[in-house]
Amino acid sequence: MADIKFEIVAHIGVLSTSKKGWTKELNVVSWNEGQPKYDIREWSPDHTKMGKGITLNEEEIGQLRLLIIN
DSSP states (O other): OOOOOOEEEEEEEEEEEEEEEEEEEEEEEEEEOOOEEEEEEEETTSOOEEEEEEEEHHHHHHHHHHHHHO
């Protein structure tokens, strides 16, 4: 399996914490040195491991915001 490079560019907030200490977070992440995107996924306490998640570009996060507040 290929190594995945990532950099958490901005930590926005924690949505929840599991009993095992993993946190579901909203961050801005650059994957494989690409354009940073909004990212929602679970992270281990030291941020070296992650679960499956979803990435959203600027337009998609704006649309999500509109859906939530309406």
